[in-house]
């Protein structure tokens with residue numbers, strides 16, 4: 219029996235190793251932090267049910283606090299216990315079913331050790347335990363789960379825990395930064411391949427396929443959002459993701475992509491001239507966007523706000539007469555989601571990771587340019603994580619140096 223347990227444990231460890239996890243203490247310390255915010259109440263979070271899991275992407279808040287990516291689980295933190303006590307509720311293992319869906323973790327001491335929980339028990343026990351630990355206390359949960367909680371404990375005081383988790387998620391730990399760095403590195407490999415693939419008469423989807431091939435073969439789970447490869451008139455469409463046009467000589471192509479690595483999503487944009495050289499007009503617009511981006515990056519340091527960073531990019535573009543063509547914001551947080559959670563007015567702090575992405579889009583000229591990098595806020599300023607070349611001359615030499623593989 220002991221040998222069988224050992225074999226199962228090894229099997230599980232191997233099965234779970236595909237996605238790189240942070241040390242289990244990271245998740246535990248996040249639960250402790252949330253417990254502190256919830257004071258004498260309890261915290262309840264639900265994993266996504268199986269039918270909602272597209273390619274098994276866990277609810278990001280649940281994942282952030284547990285590192286657990288199976289469906290149908292429930293997290294309960296009893297913050298009134300001192301020290302706080304955490305429970306994970308799981309469906310029992312179903313070995314015949316696992317022959318179809320692969321090994322799963324079930325309740326019990328093995329799971330407690332593997333996941334760093336004090337108690338991992340049967341999903342069916344959840345209602346009884348919640349009733350017991352939440353008597354006369356506030357239940358902190360996500361707003362969308364209020365009704366589900368009230369279904370178990372009618373009349374309980376329920377509060378939204380989303381802002382507290384979002385506040386924590388906005389500042390990345392060193393292990394999260396390492397995962398984001400990896401996502402950025404993989405994305406840059408994809409962009410290098412994209413630069414080699416872009417050419418007149420090539421379809422946008424060929425570029426998409428080539429760069430996503432790099433993502434996957436370098437260990438990314440998937441693109442963190444639909445890859446955007448927009449050429450010619452479509453370079454001016456912000457969220458174009460059909461990628462179904464054949465590129466023509468004289469076009470520019472905007473490529474906005476991000477690999478997801480261990481749940482963390484990069485977000486980088488480069489604009490390439492399809493024939494390998496920018497026209498004078500394209501180069502003029504490109505340089506304005508690049509200089510606006512540099513002006514914004516110069517503002518990124520602890521204490522800066524999105525408003526101030528955006529103003530630097532916007533005012534530069536305005537000074538060149540193109541403000542009506544810059545129609546979106548300059549920054550957002552990245553993390554477990556490409557547009558990551560949290561207040562957009564909170565000043566920058568070391569450990570935050572944001573994008574800087576000004577753009578100019580002139581539909582009447584079929585000319586769109588966006589340049590986007592991912593920046594870590596450091597104690598002294600920032601570190602640009604995405605070091606992919608971006609000077610116009612660098613982009614051109616990257617494209618001319620690259621042999622263009624014939625894909626057909």
Ligand SMILES: [Mn+2]
Pocket residue numbers: 485550573575590
């Ligand atoms: Mn972005």
